[in-house]
Amino acid sequence: LLASSILAICTGFASGFHMLVIGRILQGITLAGLPAVAMAYLGEEIEAKSLGMAMGLYISGNSIGGMSGRIISGVLTDYFSWHIALMGIGVISLLSSIIFMVLLPKSAHFEPQNFKLTSLAGSLFSQFKVPGLTYLFTIGFLLMGGFVSLYNYIGFELIAPPYSLSQTVVGFIFIVYIVGTFSSTWMGMLADQYGKNKILPLSLVIMLAGVVTTLHPNLWVKIIGIAVFTYGFFAGHSIASSWVGRLALHDKAQASALYLSAYYAGSSVGGTVSGSFYHQWDWPGVVGMIVALSVVSIGISFKLRGRDPVRAI
Template identity: 75%
Template sequence: MSYIRRGTHKFKMVNLALFAGGFCTFAILWGAQPLLPDLAKEFHISPAVSSLSLSSATIALSISLLLFGSLSEVFGRKPVMTFSLFVSSILCILTAFTPNFHLLIVSRILQGVALAGLPAVAMAYLGEEMEPKSLGMAMGLYISGNSVGGMAGRIISGILTDYFSWHIALFGIGIISLLASIVFLKILPPSTHFKPQKFALKQLTGSLLSQFKEPGLLYLFGIGFLLMGSFVSLYNYIGFQLIKPPYSLSQTLVGFIFIVYIVGTFSSTWMGMLSDQYGKRKILLLSLLILLIGACMTLNTSLWFKIFGIAVFTYGFFAAHSIASSWVGKAATHDKAQASALYLFFYYAGSSIGGTASGAFYGHFGWSGVVTMIVVLALTSIVVSFRLGSKTRLSKLEKLQQSS
């Protein structure tokens, strides 16, 4: 059984399917983000409390990733991903009818659980089916689907909320996601290199914990946590900043600011290819520096300069996430779905913790408080990436010594 190579018809079908799956997953997950000011106003709650509608979904998703990653080792990659997409799409439609904030939180938690199936398994699927030389680009294309889904979900929900209500916004995203799920089911090829395991809780738990012993994986988990904490901190509260004077933008215009996600679609693929050519460590560091610069640029009071800073920040984030994601698949020596699930567990835990914590910074210090928190997280991730490079080089040296 040959591996899938770049340029073939099968390569295109896999990436189109995972693009559709990523679109569905992240439109549902992040489509609630532009709704935060409306939720705060309608339910008479603070910005930090309104962010729980997002954090509740991401923390539920992060925990469920560990379950779905293990289940896919037993039931297969495509069945688990397909189940996740259809159930989460239906739940998104039902969430549109929630009458109060408490029920909305419960609905978002259920969505977070259901959404975990695709991100927990997609990276492992690619790691198993793609030839090594094509993996960087394939992972970048998958991440680009995530970025387009996140962008479209935010824009659609912003427009529909402005002209109708946040209920209609969630309903519309659910219908679109259901259609994307059908596309995924029809065109994704079944796994050819997957070997199912028997369901043994002790064995699955042991293999999950053993991932922490793999060289470099723990540092990659930390980078994922810090990256997503930074990303959600910026996007959760930029809407609050821009609907206030002196900007006073409408929800539709704030929603369209998320079109800067297009640069993430480009950077995840382009920087992923560069990492294949020049090495993951160098391009990861470059990406983190770009993220840091972009965050600092948003402190400028000029609207256009602020938007440009958001674009630069987004470019660096998706590039770094793409590289770290593919690095996990390379660093894991067994049960790659579990390793990917652990990376994403820390990634979304960073979203939940960072997104809520930065709300306190915004409440006390305004936008400069949010940016200060992002700078601290970004600098920490740069330090961790240096440690990762040292650990990786040491591991390679030890393997060479053992083989000689």
């Protein structure tokens, strides 16, 4: 956290594009392991019946950060420059990191192990043998592929006629992330109460309904569709990520890292491939691709039935 915050501040001093890219690459490297460690910490420290809600709160923090970062950086860029925007985000992150270090309770259930490359590789591949984990990894891949595709290209759709919105207005559309703040926690609670195997497919169906709604030409209906899609995405991600922590029999951080690797691979692959769909068929092409990803993820979620170790009382 400290390293990524300092690098964020340093990127504000970048004198050219190449230095900016290098700074962002280094920042990505420092951040890469954070979500896996955070998910493993929750999986080890939070009791099973409350894990869904706890993971939902964590994911809601992601949604608030994603929304705030885009809005704050946009405002700072408009009033000052992108240099000041990056440095401002870095300072906020640095202060948050210090607060986090002071407030975080010490781990009570972590069991340290000696680092051995051979045993590490063995435990890594053994994760794929755990029933259900591969399904969750695949769902993470499909979820993020659809999410990034929508947010990558909806801006182009709204800037173009007949909407012709400004960059500033399009940037504020990210405020719909706030529904993800609510859904990740609320749907996580429902998953704790009624079972993940029931709430996860429901979340994916909501996501599917939202992306289909964005095909409507009315701007407000389209924005509602984005909000519904975002609701379903953050709910699905929250439930799937908490489920990984429950199914993993050992090395929970490693299992979480594999989930996140698939998750971000989906971001890279989906975000790139959907560009071709947008180029060939405009927004309906992107929607068609996300619909396909959603339908496949719903089908996979039904294969997880019976693998939820937490039962509703």
